[in-house]
Amino acid sequence: MTKDVMTIREMCDAFDVTPRTLRFYEAKELLFPIREGQKRLFTRRDRARLKLILRGKRFGFTLEELRQLLSLYDLGDGQRTQLTRTIEVAQQHLCNMQRQREDLETAITELQDQIEIAAQLLRERSTRDAA
DSSP: OSSSEEEEHHHHHHHHHHHHHHHHHHHHTTTEEEEEEEEEEEHHHHHHHHHHHHHHHHTTTOOHHHHHHHHHHGGGSSTTTHHHHHHHHHHHHHHHHHHHHHHHHHHHHHHHHHHHHHHHHHHHHHHHHOO
């Protein structure tokens, strides 16, 4: 059974992040730990939010996009607005990633071609020098 609250150290260990990262996300209003003096206690909701933040970052979402999407959770519409907007933003990121992949594939092919041209020139010069 998962604990109701976790300390900052437990969060760092569980999610492989630094305390500075957690404080940064708190400052950006992405996480809302319970404050007991200097101590921060993270709830199940904070853990779920952090999981989404880390996944969103991996997909190229900006922190502002993530903040906006997370803020839609409490609208009381069964998450329809949040899910609709998440799909829209995710589709934009997917298109960008696919375009980047195509650009990278083109660059890889061009570089392979240039390497082959250079290797061919080197072979020709080696053959000429040996003769």
